[in-house]
Amino acid sequence: MSSAHVRSLDGLVELKAAFCTFAADATEAISSLTMAIQRFECWLDEQMKHWAAAVREGEDAVFQAKQDLTRRRIMKMGDRPPDCSEQEEALERARQRLAHAEDKLERTRHWVRQFPQALIDYKGPMNQLVGMIEGDLPKADGLLEQKIAALDAYTQIAPESPPQ
Secondary structure (H helix, E strand, O other), rough: OOOOOOOOHHHHHHHHHHHHHHHHHHHHHHHHHHHHHHHHOOOHHHHHHHHHHHHHHHOOOOOOOHHHHHHHHOOOOOOOOOOHHHHHOOOOHHHHHHHHHHHHHHHHHHHHHHHHHHHHHHHHHHHHHHHHHHHHHHHHHHHHHHHHHHHHHHHHHOOOOOOO
């Protein structure tokens, strides 16, 4: 009959502690990620509203600048045409602001369309990790606890003779 030569259970006790630490750290990280995702969804929604409003304001500003330019061109100052450079510059600035807002709105729409698929890609592995943390780690912890107890009991009854 052969016998085991158990000298220390420290490695198994450390492994059990590492499992518990990992489970706590992973659960905290998952909670943090979930909150960050929710904040990002809110931020993305706010950006969509902000840039849609900026586009509307930009369209209004371009319309107003065109009106101002047209009114200025109609004015006559004697024989020479009126100086419209200020109104033309205002129109160009309004067009640039509108183009910027439209670009940002389009980029935001792109991310709004991409986000659900990215979330699906994230949730699959995340759900597997949660399943492991909630299901497999407690089972492994219980099994390690049993093995540590059994080995500890064995060391109490086994003779302390050196191996031959």
